[in-house]
Amino acid sequence: MRHIISVLMENEPGALSRVVGLFSQRNFNIESLTVAPTEDETLSRLTVTTVGDDRVVEQITKQLNKLIDVVKVVDLTEGDHLERELMMIKMKANNGTVRAEIKRTADIFRGTIIDVTPNTFTVQLVGSSSKLDAFIEALGTSNIMEVVRSGVSGIARGEKVLTL
Amino acid sequence: MELLSGAEMVVRALRDEGVKYIYGYPGGALLHIYDAIFTQDEVEHILVRHEQAATHMADAYARATGKAGVALVTSGPGATNAVTGIATAYMDSIPMVVITGQVMSHLIGEDAFQETDMIGVSRPIVKHSFSVQRPEEIPEIIKKAFHIAESGRPGPVVVDIPKDMTTPTERYEYEYPKSVKMRSYNPIMKGHTGQIKKAVDMLLAAKRPVIYAGGGVIMGDASEQLTALARELGYPVTNTLMGLGGYPGTDKQFIGMLGMHGSYEANMAMHHSDLILAVGARFDDRVTNGTDKFCPTAKIVHVDIDPASISKTIKADVPIVGPAQAVLKEMLDQLHAAKKAPCADSLKAWWEQIEEWRGRHGGRFKTDDSELMKPQQVIEMLSKVTNGDAYVCSDVGQHQMFAAQYYKFNKPNRWINSGGLGTMGFGLPAAMGVKLNFPEEEVVCVTGEGSIQMNIQELSTISQYDIPVKVICLNNQSLGMVRQWQDMNYESRHSQSYMKSLPDFMKLVESYGHVGIKVERYEDLEGAMREAFALKDRMVFMDIAVDPFEHVYPMQVPRGSMRDMWLSKTERT
């Protein structure tokens, strides 16, 4: 099963490499990984999506917790949560039909066209990973020139928070 | 407040931490620190002949005392030579602080002379590491390094110090912190009372219980509590390779080591048990054999300070996270409060079964008619001559298994070996590290002619500092453990497991100023060994010719259950 694990860690040099190293060292898989400082500049928040059975995911959270730089770990998929990923996608758009088609699909997915040239459109889309996948599928791969995805960020629903 | 340079702070912080010996080797990046060592005499530096030996000395000191040992190595090759020692300590959860020199901070990343990214290289084999960014941080970083290394599940910590952090002319206010707090590191101090209650109920209800205790009992200083609990319940105890000495080896409740080369009775008892109380043991693959066939009828209570050890390979029914000492003590208290005893009839039947197993195959090797001495006989003699009371530091191979099986350890912290990494070359420096710190005790290195040559250069360090260890070399003229696997799995094709052109160990040790004793017949063994131990102030190397064809038994059949074992070259369960 796919899990979204959020990690609060010391914003220190080397902390990120310890987390990433742990995944490769222990043969855990990483589907996506995002990291940035939080409102408290001494902390960064890292979100990793991974796939594994219960035993593997239990090991992942336990091993993450053991890292000295890691302050807190939560598996967001254990409860109600929101997940978002940002995608920018650059497409060939060199004739009227294609341009109209892209625009219509982007509207349906609530995407925004953020850059335009005579031959290209760049669309920005925010949503769950599966929504981004669906958008790519809807457009078909033939016109796609470049795709960049941020990786998943997640947060618990309701009043639950991940802080110190 | 006193003003000290970074280099002086390093040495002073070690002193203030109570460190007596550090083991190391100098080099460019460490010259300021070595100069600071020169101008004081409270922290004594032991100059090894290879950095790997420095780490094993520090490690063995930790295994004998529970306190972190300290190694000091220079940047680049010095640091990489220490890697095997750091990994050895990491795999066995041993506290150690390794200070590595680094090139000047402005040169980092430029492939400078003797630059190695030691934080990167050591990352997967340390509990934590620090890279000093400002000299003022040195006291606090060193305090944290010891705190992290020694608390919780112990492990090695690397402190990487760029040379410009130690410049003699730049001085800073020095104060060694009494304690440190880290918001992201809070080792657990006691177990969950409710879980302990559950465990006690299950222990009382068990009909075929086994206590399986490991290295966590040794490093967690809990052998007293373990022994008290086991005696109170009257249950059989088995130890892992790392746990030997955690329960008295000559006690009748002790059923031997378990696992790949465990005793017949221990592996049988595990397989047939209905309740396993695992304490400070990590269900290693050398113990469980095929995990899908592991102890099919047993419920498992698992006490470990590291939650990640619990249910990692074998699912626990009752997990208890906490230090062995505190948890076992609380178990004992609850047991007393419950005022109940285990069912005497089932326990009696269980012991009868175990005694039957013990009687059937209990730990005997065959002495055939050949002239050749059996390695097991040598270890039995060693146990006899030293009254089972020596510090026994082992290398890796068949001799290690024979020592584990035939030396009767009655006290914790006296069996010192590399279990998790299995590092050949560990034994001699380990024995040196122990002897230096316990000059009054008998300290033995049990080794093979293969392993001893992996750190033989330390014979020179022994001369320099007068460290009279006794080396018992079980010379089978082969990499016996490898050869055994080749006999069993590769139709005796002995690919590269034969040791050609061995040195004359007698001449070799004599050239360093030590005493060599060669033994070839069993009749001479006891006398020679007593003679060796009578030479209190001399390092003695006993080169003992043993049967090169001997195998270690029992040996579990790969991927089978605990009870699937070879018992000799021809018998199988």
Ligand SMILES: Cc1cc2nc3c(=O)[nH]c(=O)nc-3n(C[C@H](O)[C@H](O)[C@H](O)COP(=O)(O)OP(=O)(O)OC[C@H]3O[C@@H](n4cnc5c(N)ncnc54)[C@H](O)[C@@H]3O)c2cc1C
């Ligand atoms: C040639 C060879 C053959 C081997 N054959 C065998 C064999 O037959 N049988 C065998 O047992 N081993 C054998 N080993 C060793 C094996 O590889 C493992 O090293 C060993 O089994 C692990 O021992 P352990 O489970 O006690 O764990 P250790 O590695 O000692 O780990 C200690 C555990 O205790 C925990 N702990 C630490 N401190 C505390 C505390 N204060 N309180 C509670 N928990 C704590 C740790 O978190 C960890 O889980 C062999 C090794 C070699 C080289």
Ligand SMILES: Cc1ncc(C[n+]2csc(CCOP(=O)(O)OP(=O)(O)O)c2C)c(N)n1
């Ligand atoms: C550094 C290292 N290299 C290789 C091995 C693999 N290995 C395990 S036991 C062994 C043979 C050890 O030979 P010896 O020291 O003579 O002991 P014996 O088994 O003969 O008693 C080898 C090569 C190891 N454990 N460590």
Ligand SMILES: [Mg+2]
């Ligand atoms: Mg040998």
